[in-house]
Amino acid sequence: MKKLLSLVAALGILGGMPYASAQPDLMATGTPHQDLQRFRAYFKHRFPHVPFADFANGAYSVGPKDKREQWEAVMEFPPYDYQLEAGKKLFHTAFKNGKSYASCFPHGGIGIRQNYPYFDAKRGEVVTLEMAINECRVKNGEKAYKWGTGPIAEVSAYMAYTSRGKKLAVKTPSTPAAVAAYERGKEFFYAKRGQLNMSCADCHVYHAGDRARANILSPTLGHPTGFPVYRAKWGHLGTLEKRFAGCNKQVRFKPFKEQSVQYRDLEYFVTYMSTGQPVNAPSYRE
Amino acid sequence: MPSNTIRIRARLSGDVTTVKALISHPMETGNRKNKKTGKLIPAHFIQEVTCKHNGSDVLDALWGTAISKNPYLSFKFKGAKKGDSLSLHWVDNKGESDSIETKIG
């Protein structure tokens, strides 16, 4: 049921949208694991014909064939190839002090993306892959990369690429501090914000598969698997939190800074909700 | 010869070689404005792409600014054997260029 919604009409509809009684109440209290089961059940119910792993392809999994065919045509030779190769080179180039990224990460940084982000108990905060990359640089006497695009996205893309096919495996938040960070991320996700008074969930859960003007809204299930992503609109790779900031701007909410505690908590929640989805980064998206 | 801007695949199936290539290039139309300075970003785009099989032209493409950024191209030709050489060369409006050579596989 893909309806054309103008954003203005969307506001009216979204405001008064009741849950179908067969749908789980996603905002109900419970453990993160219970949330995860309800989340999956919601999307399975909404898109019964989409295989679980196909959600990793975002809007292409729930949009029209015409849209998917354009994506498949571009994927014959994906434009992120150059930056991916640049990321590989950067990753394997030693710092001025002789050490390299491999010294900062388990398994030398290869094939580990699916474990990010994680809640660092000692530090009491969520650590994302990009954050860990920059901390590695600073620890070894190099300047941190700028967030969002460029080298940070390239190195992250390469590291994620080495995890292609592996299932997202963020550890279930279990300690009070981890659960608190998770809950902050969950609250952010479902809270309305900005002049347009919309939540992440409004577009990406309740209206996943519908249109905002001509764009198909992608489901949150599977969202993080493809990041960093080559967005056609950007013309280059960008990180997940860059997109958080962009989306927030679109509902006319002053965005938080990338890698702020708010966005890291959100990334924690969103990635945990995609547990079991296959990593397919970097990817190409509209 | 190695290339910094060209990635190419040339696969033989039966008698037909399918060539696919991706080129790293901004393909600026000259109509976009620099958001910070308000000035027009000058046109910078590939004007010609030539491909040769064992030294003979198989494709000579003339491009304008409406070919997408990081352009992709694909074409097919007959008469090659596995291991033959395929080359691609591009030139842009500033006179910059790059080439690559690959073996048909």
Added chain:
Amino acid sequence: MTSMKRRTFLKGTLTVGAVTVAVGAGLLTPRTVLAAWPQGAFQAKTVDDALKALFNTDQMSGSDQIKLRAPDIAENGAVVPVSVDSNISNPTSVSIIVEKNPTPLTSKWDLGPTTEGFVSTRIKMGKTSKVIAVVKAGDKLYSASKEVKVTIGGCGG
């Protein structure tokens, strides 16, 4: 006769006819011919002017031997995958034209003698428009077209 051709060449607005004769007469090597970027054609503001600049004619016949693949609704007007696949014998070139672009000609692909009438690429479209594929074989131009919608997305940023 010779000096007229030389003047045409120097003006930079080569027509196929003049070029062929010039090549035959040994005045221009094929390399030089193909390296002359047809500015007039690429700057033409209408489909007919672009065709006349390229081929000296704007007469085309629609052909069902040309399969033009392009999306119904372009996901992003800056990256529209298009492919042209034609069965017409001995094609010498494929051109891709976007009727409503400020300068409709996007590209002209000259084909070698063993090259098939198949071209695939990604183009920019400014707005909803007919995309036209023109295949030259012999002296004739054959065409196929498809309307591709270009819309305003809702998820800008």
